[in-house]
Amino acid sequence: MRQTFHIKTTQREQLIDITPQVQQIVSDSGAKSGLVSIYAQGATAAIMIQENWDDSVQTDVVHLLQKLIPKGVWLHDRQDGNGDAHLKSGLVGPSETIPLIDGKLGLSTWQNIFFCEFDGPREQRPIVCTVMADSHKI
Numbered sequence: 001m002r003q004t005f006h007i008k009t010t011q012r013e014q015l016i017d018i019t020p021q022v023q024q025i026v027s028d029s030g031a032k033s034g035l036v037s038i039y040a041q042g043a044t045a046a047i048m049i050q051e052n053w054d055d056s057v058q059t060d061v062v063h064l065l066q067k068l069i070p071k072g073v074w075l076h077d078r079q080d081g082n083g084d085a086h087l088k089s090g091l092v093g094p095s096e097t098i099p100l101i102d103g104k105l106g107l108s109t110w111q112n113i114f115f116c117e118f119d120g121p122r123e124q125r126p127i128v129c130t131v132m133a134d135s136h137k138i
Contacts, residue, residue: 001025001029002129002130002131003128004041004129005025005127008121008124009117010120012117013117013120014116014120015048015114016117017112018127021129022098023104025129026105031132034133036129036132037129037132038098038113040115044117045125046088046089046092047092047094047115048116049112050114052112065118066084069084069091082118085119100131
């Protein structure tokens with residue numbers, strides 16, 4: 001089963017928790033065991049699994065990437081000023097794969113799924129969620 005959902009971003013760079021949307025898609029699929037793939041469609045966005053308890057972790061991720069990949073110093077900036085966003089997206093990566101365990105995401109207590117915006121704000125960011133259910137139990 002595959003479903004695309006959209007989110008709105010409000011800042012140039014931010015991490016947005018999308019775990020509830022992904023879990024709802026998993027629940028709707030009826031799959032109890034298998035894998036879920038979450039994919040950010042967009043060359044300046046990414047998907048990351050990160051701590052969910054303290055918002056400072058997400059802020060720290062953004063600040064680290066800003067220090068590692070500063071804005072305004074890349075060749076691509078001559079075209080549209082977002083060279084850093086492309087590099088951040090490539091470094092973090094566009095997708096994550098999570099095991100399904102008894103119909104739930106196989107995340108630990110402190111993990112959630114985050115959409116990473118590196119070139120916002122955007123009215124609509126598409127996220128593709130693909131649920132692959134096991135056809136039999138081993």
